[in-house]
Amino acid sequence: MIEARDVSVAIGGKRIVTDVDFTARPGEIAAIVGPNGSGKTTFLKALSGDLPFSGTVDINGRDLAAMKPVEAATARAVLPQATTLSFPFTVREVVRLGLVGGRSGVLPGENERLPERALARVDLDGFAGRFYQELSGGEQQRVQLARVLCQVWAPVLDGKPRYLFLDEPVSSLDIKHQLIIMNIARDFARRGGGVIAILHDLNLTAMYADRVFVMHRGRLAADGSPQEVLSDDLIEKVFDCRLRVGVLPAANMPFVLPQSAV
Amino acid sequence: MVDQSIAGAAGKLVAEGDRSGRARLVILLLCLVLALSMFLSLTSGASDASAVGVIRDWLTGVVPANAALGARDRLIVYDIRMPRVLLGVLIGAALAVSGAVMQGLFRNPLADPGLIGVSAGSSLGAVAVIVLGTSWLAPLTLALGSMALPIAAFCGGLAVTLVLYRVATRQGRTSVATMLLAGIALAALAMALTGILIFMADDRQLRDLTFWQLGSLGGATWPKIASVGPIIVLALAAMPFMARGLNALALGEATAGHLGIPVQRLKYTAIVSVSAAVGASVAVSGGIGFVGIVVPHLLRLLIGPDNRYLLPASALLGASMLLLADAVARVIVAPAELPIGIVTAIAGAPFFLWILLRKRGVIDL
Numbered sequence: 007m008i009e010a011r012d013v014s015v016a017i018g019g020k021r022i023v024t025d026v027d028f029t030a031r032p033g034e035i036a037a038i039v040g041p042n043g044s045g046k047t048t049f050l051k052a053l054s055g056d057l058p059f060s061g062t063v064d065i066n067g068r069d070l071a072a073m074k075p076v077e078a079a080t081a082r083a084v085l086p087q088a089t090t091l092s093f094p095f096t097v098r099e100v101v102r103l104g105l106v107g108g109r110s111g112v113l114p115g116e117n118e119r120l121p122e123r124a125l126a127r128v129d130l131d132g133f134a135g136r137f138y139q140e141l142s143g144g145e146q147q148r149v150q151l152a153r154v155l156c157q158v159w160a161p162v163l164d165g166k167p168r169y170l171f172l173d174e175p176v177s178s179l180d181i182k183h184q185l186i187i188m189n190i191a192r193d194f195a196r197r198g199g200g201v202i203a204i205l206h207d208l209n210l211t212a213m214y215a216d217r218v219f220v221m222h223r224g225r226l227a228a229d230g231s232p233q234e235v236l237s238d239d240l241i242e243k244v245f246d247c248r249l250r251v252g253v254l255p256a257a258n259m260p261f262v263l264p265q266s267a268v
Numbered sequence: 269m270v271d272q273s274i275a276g277a278a279g280k281l282v283a284e285g286d287r288s289g290r291a292r293l294v295i296l297l298l299c300l301v302l303a304l305s306m307f308l309s310l311t312s313g314a315s316d317a318s319a320v321g322v323i324r325d326w327l328t329g330v331v332p333a334n335a336a337l338g339a340r341d342r343l344i345v346y347d348i349r350m351p352r353v354l355l356g357v358l359i360g361a362a363l364a365v366s367g368a369v370m371q372g373l374f375r376n377p378l379a380d381p382g383l384i385g386v387s388a389g390s391s392l393g394a395v396a397v398i399v400l401g402t403s404w405l406a407p408l409t410l411a412l413g414s415m416a417l418p419i420a421a422f423c424g425g426l427a428v429t430l431v432l433y434r435v436a437t438r439q440g441r442t443s444v445a446t447m448l449l450a451g452i453a454l455a456a457l458a459m460a461l462t463g464i465l466i467f468m469a470d471d472r473q474l475r476d477l478t479f480w481q482l483g484s485l486g487g488a489t490w491p492k493i494a495s496v497g498p499i500i501v502l503a504l505a506a507m508p509f510m511a512r513g514l515n516a517l518a519l520g521e522a523t524a525g526h527l528g529i530p531v532q533r534l535k536y537t538a539i540v541s542v543s544a545a546v547g548a549s550v551a552v553s554g555g556i557g558f559v560g561i562v563v564p565h566l567l568r569l570l571i572g573p574d575n576r577y578l579l580p581a582s583a584l585l586g587a588s589m590l591l592l593a594d595a596v597a598r599v600i601v602a603p604a605e606l607p608i609g610i611v612t613a614i615a616g617a618p619f620f621l622w623i624l625l626r627k628r629g630v631i632d633l
Binding site (some may be wrong): 051055056067074075078079083086089091093094095097098099100104108118122132134136157174193 | 283284285286287367376377511513515516518519520522523525526527528529530531568572573574
């Protein structure tokens with residue numbers, strides 16, 4: 007379990023995140039939603055140990071502040087919003103970097119096969135020999151996810167759950183790959199791991215999240231199951247946009263929801 | 269697509285996109301190239317002394333009385349050429365690996381100790397000891413003896429690198445433009461201070477300084493190797509431990525940390541060992557430019573940017589290239605000799621321009 011208590015983050019003297027309580031349980035996908043600039047990414051960076059914060063974060067009962075980089079890398083893997091690469095690595099070499107510090111959890115002899123298996127999972131079979139910098143944005147994002155999957159390949163290691171931190175994992179993906187990636191996250195949770203994902207698509211959130219945390223102006227505005235949280239009032243208050251949940255558009259207007267995927 | 273010709277020849281055992289097999293092969297070939305360069309460097313020179321004779325003497329284990337080599341040739345080979353070859357190997361390896369580590373640290377293929385002022389800082393330290401060694405800095409030179417020069421050069425290089433890193437890196441992101449511009453400023457400052465020292469120098473020191481600054485392996489002696497060799501070897505020995513961390517750093521500092529790399533420690537190890545290696549090199553041979561940028565760049569084209577292979581390959585190719593440049597420097601105007609820094613600059617500067625042309629669209633200033 008990941009437990010954050012009273013987490014506040016200030017950058018350059020400005021409060022970005024204020025007193026956020028947050029819990030992510032193994033077996034669940036915890037989605038963080040909220041408008042642009044509401045502090046979602048800053049909060050996730052605090053959880054990842056990238057930014058100094060006040061308050062406490064425990065991962066599986068251990069204080070994050072006391073964990074060495076390699077211990078944190080064994081407990082969780084982080085997918086940033088975007089990753090630039092400074093040298094011409096091949097896709098396989100990038101994915102293999104996931105194995106650099108932590109423990110994948112497979113037998114040592116199988117590690118060499120992991121990059122190919124991870125690439126196959128994110129639907130990038132046959133991309134191993136391509137240069138990362140020559141791929142499209144969506145393909146690069148999936149390569150990074152494959153790298154992150156290598157790092158915590160086994161969702162449970164030594165009896166302890168491990169976690170995926172995903173910052174907008176589907177933001178630059180087409181609908182097919184959005185579903186593939188969200189299914190990977192759900193599968194990771196079902197096998198005993200935990201997932202924390204920042205999402206913008208409320209339909210995907212409703213479909214996949216077990217628990218939703220809504221952030222608004224750096225504070226937690228609501229949390230609970232999608233049914234409890236996604237209401238007309240909350241959406242209007244947080245997103246400053248009058249929308250109604252569960253209303254069909256006019257009869258001649260086509261609409262496509264991810265929930266309809268078969 | 270990655271050229272798979274070598275991998276293909278080895279059969280389908282090699283995973284696509286995995287260049288480690290090819291890298292190992294290249295490293296093996298580079299070992300041969302280095303051995304050949306050392307032999308060439310040992311046997312060539314203004315004198316006709318036969319190094320082959322020396323080697324035959326070793327192999328047959330003859331006593332000096334009936335050795336194949338005369339006393340004069342033994343002197344030339346053992347006391348002039350051999351330390352020179354060894355120094356060339358040490359310095360070539362140090363400069364090339366320092367370049368590769370610096371590029372990994374700054375996440376940019378243009379970072380080079382010579383370009384961004386590290387060598388200028390080392391020069392300042394070294395010139396300070398040469399000029400002020402008998403006056404203001406007398407206690408230092410007395411206490412450290414022959415180590416004073418390399419240690420002062422190390423401190424100068426370290427100071428520049430630390431300031432540079434502080435200035436160019438904000439919140440884990442290193443700005444290339446800031447790095448290059450700050451490097452220019454720091455180099456100018458170091459050179460101005462060096463200029464003041466040169467102004468203070470007497471005529472004898474002046475001539476020494478001028479030739480030393482152009483860069484040369486000419487003054488190689490066993491005592492010099494004894495004073496800088498250990499520093500360079502130590503610095504080189506630290507570098508393989510940084511390889512995996514530098515690979516992860518290519519994804520950015522935050523991501524390297526997420527992957528379990530102790531980023532802060534890695535950065536300081538890299539800065540200290542690069543400063544030590546460059547400082548020691550500058551102390552004995554002056555400013556030899558472009559080795560640190562040309563060698564890693566060529567190797568990245570050949571085997572990719574994986575530092576586990578790039579660092580040792582850079583050491584081998586850097587050593588070989590410096591020995592060859594030194595051979596050219598010795599032969600081209602024999603019996604005089606050209607400062608080796610001129611040779612590496614004439615070959616390296618156009619190469620650097622070529623990199624800029626090729627990458628024009630990619631380098632984001």
